Amino acid sequence: MFLRALLGPRSTCRRLSIAQTQRLYGTKIYRPDGSTTAVKEELTPLAKHIHDIIKATGPISVAKYMQLALTSPVGGYYTKGQVFGRAGDFVTSPEISQMFGEIMAVWFVLHWEMLGRPTQTALVELGPGRGTLMDDMLRAAKRFPQFFASIKGVHLVERSPELRKLQHDKLDCSWEQTSLVEDKHDSSTPKRGVSRSRGQLEVSWYDVLEEISVDSNCVPLVIAHEFFDALPIYKFEKGSDNLWHEILVDVADSDNESAGAGGASKFASSPQSLVADTSACHFKFVRTRNVSANAALLLRDKRFDAQFDKGDRVEVSPESARIMAQLAEWISTHQGMGLIVDYGQDWTQGDTFRGIKNHKFANPLSLPGSMDLTADVDFSYLRFAARGLAACHGPVEQGTFLHAMGIQARLQQLLQSTQDKKVQQSLVDCYKRLTDPHSMGRVYKVMAVLPESATGIPIPFTPPTKEELNKPKVEKITK
Secondary structure (H helix, E strand, O other): OHHHHHHOOHHHOOOOOHHHHHHHHOOEEEOOOOOEEEOOOOOOHHHHHHHHHHHHHOOEEHHHHHHHHHHOOOOOHHHOOOOEOOOOOEOOHHHHOHHHHHHHHHHHHHHHHHOOOOOOEEEEEEOOOOOHHHHHHHHHHOOOHHHHHHEEEEEEEOOOHHHHHHHHHHOOEOHHHOEEOOOOOOOOOEEEEEEOOOOOEEEEEEOOHHHOOOOOOOEEEEEEEOOHHHOOOEEEEEOOOOOEEEEEEEEOHHHOOOOOOOOHHHEEOOOOOOOOOOOOOOEEEEEEOOOOHHHHHHOOOOHHHHOOOOOOEEEEOHHHHHHHHHHHHHHHHOOOEEEEEEEEEOOEOOOOOEEEEOOEEEOOOOOOOOOEEEOOEEHHHHHHHOOOOEEEEEEEEHHHHHHHOOHHHHHHHHHHOOOOHHHHHHHHHHHHHHHOOOOOOOOEEEEEEEEOOOOOOOOOOOOOOHHHHHOOOEOOOOO
């Protein structure tokens, strides 16, 4: 009776869910003897799918893990729709202010003029998000009638059915005039539509860049904003033997009842400092004891041996190189132009792989499918991939690019268009966020891609100084 009075009715005693347990006690439970045990995360359907793959075949590459976590139909992150904006996990530059898309449009108009005003162009975007950037660019383009008249179509490279639907609605495409993808699992994914508010322009969607077909006399104007940062990367670490060893994703020790198909002897202990705490995760990082096939293939270039020391790590994205080479060749063939806008550096880095959830960095091995996975773009790697195919200029910092292209003048126009003090302050805040070196102005970079035969340097890209030419293109990793 005393215990029942103390504990309350029996009906109040219930089993806590994993999420409730973690909220109450964190990721550890303390035993009476003072020792602790980890509270594991929920094993979601996607996590179980990845878990089963590793148990069957052995540890997988970071690239494979990224691919599954972001695009798997079992529950990949980008198969969901609302991942952008304040209600999602991150905010991109186009979502912050219309000024960003307008400035990008002005750059293309300016260089269209320099090309002699070709009468047929096509706007192409890789990874269009919710369609905000393309919508802002088209609205700004209408202010230049001859340029807008030259646009014969809009081409969007997007795999996600949910994001395609968001882009379709953002660009004001009529569902009555929209043809759909033939898919027995989803009969509502747009393939081709017509934008009612953008001059009845035809909008087409593609899974990959190589599917796009334009007339031989049509000039492609390509923009890739925060596209390359989400492409899969491979991670490697230079061992004490001065050889490159691959960092893989394995099931956590507490989940690993058997060594798996690969056998534990092939893998060293988990590399240190990759993530702060993986005790609650069902996955962990491991490092191969021997040189993997990926290391032998992807790190053949002599610079990886000459410029890195024992213990250094590198991240390499062969998918980025493949798409960049394809894009460069396409631009040169059709005498087009392109802009790549992303966060990263002009050198190879080693530890930038991370998750982004609720506008904060998160453990990338936690709850796959629940967060965006990303890594800084290596612009030097993109430029190397385009070598001999196209002329790359930059990168320059986003703040420098936007200021040179007149964002301050556009800000003044918008400020004068309203007397609302809150709106004016919001405009100024957005401008600062896009251009301030301590916000997005420095970490985000802009690179221009022109045909190999192009002469001159595009605005606002200037020739590198002697100091910049002699500057090392590799950041030494501080341990």
